[in-house]
Amino acid sequence: MKRVGTIQIKYMIAKNDFSKAGAAASNIKKTLRKLGISTDVIKRVAVAAYETEMNVIIHSHGGIMYLNIDVEKVTIIAEDKGPGIEDIEMAMKEGYSTATSQIRELGFGAGMGLPNIKRCADNFEIKSSLENSTIIKMSFNLK
Amino acid sequence: MFTVKNLVEELKLEIVAGERGMINLITDVYIxxxxxxxxxxxxxxNIWITIQTHENIVAVAVLKDLSCVIISENAMIDNDTITRANVEEIPLLRSSLNSYQLALRIGELLK
Structure with a gap:
């Protein structure tokens, strides 16, 4: 595996920390801009990174997001501390959400998070079960 | 070219925060x-019209490169939202009009 020219940044995401919500996604966007990556890719990464970050904040006990950039692609991996997703198929459907009414009142829980991520990324993988953490991996081609 | 400053003047909007972004150019409106x-x-x-006033609206505005956010119907705005809009230089505006009335007025201005 090529390591030359790879940028890796790690973001710690805390449960229910709305005061920092969007901070990781904003930093990712700024990083990509500095690297001169195309606007089309930046726009898609920004949406996917935001949704990923919000999912970790709202639905998990916290987790970590990793940003990897090499010459071929931008990759974001998020791993949380669980609890996992009971029904991934349902979670992938637009409009389906398990967010509480309190969270919904703040404008979250539209049930668009995972579908938004999948739509924006060139590759998207999700692994989760109720007993385990959720791992999401997405990549965006640069070539 | 239509800027946030023009919009504020035309609609007599209250500038709640993010005054440094008043030169942002407006493309369209979204509710x-x-x-x-x-x-x-x-x-x-885009101008984003919403009744959400939680600080995360600023994150959305930054990530989507929005020109400004208008809070309709004079909804109460959290202090954290105001602070964040100032830091991020996202104009946070407010009006007594509802979202529909605002969009109608903006539609006329953008013609």
Whole structure:
């Protein structure tokens, strides 16, 4: 595996920390801009990174997001501390959400998070079960 | 070219925060109160009209390069939202009009 020219940044995401919500996604966007990556890719990464970050904040006990950039692609991996997703198929459907009414009142829980991520990324993988953490991996081609 | 400053003057909007972004150019207008929905649909330079006042609206505005956010119907705005809009230089505006009335007025201005 090529390591030359790879940028890796790690973001710690805390449960229910709305005061920092969007901070990781904003930093990712700024990083990509500095690297001169195309606007089309930046726009898609920004949406996917935001949704990923919000999912970790709202639905998990916290987790970590990793940003990897090499010459071929931008990759974001998020791993949380669980609890996992009971029904991934349902979670992938637009409009389906398990967010509480309190969270919904703040404008979250539209049930668009995972579908938004999948739509924006060139590759998207999700692994989760109720007993385990959720791992999401997405990549965006640069070539 | 229509800027946020022009918009504020025409509609007599209250500038709540983010005055440094008043030179932002306006492309169009979008109305929505579900953040992920807005994330998916809104475009660069859009005015975003919403009744959501939680600080995360600023994150959405930054990530989507919006020109400004208008809070309709004089909804109460959290202090954290104001602070964040100032830091991010996102104009946070407010009006007594509802979202529909605002959009009608803006539609006339953007013609």
């Amino acid at each position: 929505g109160d579900l953040l992920s929905w807005v994330m998916a649909k809104v475009d660069d330079g």
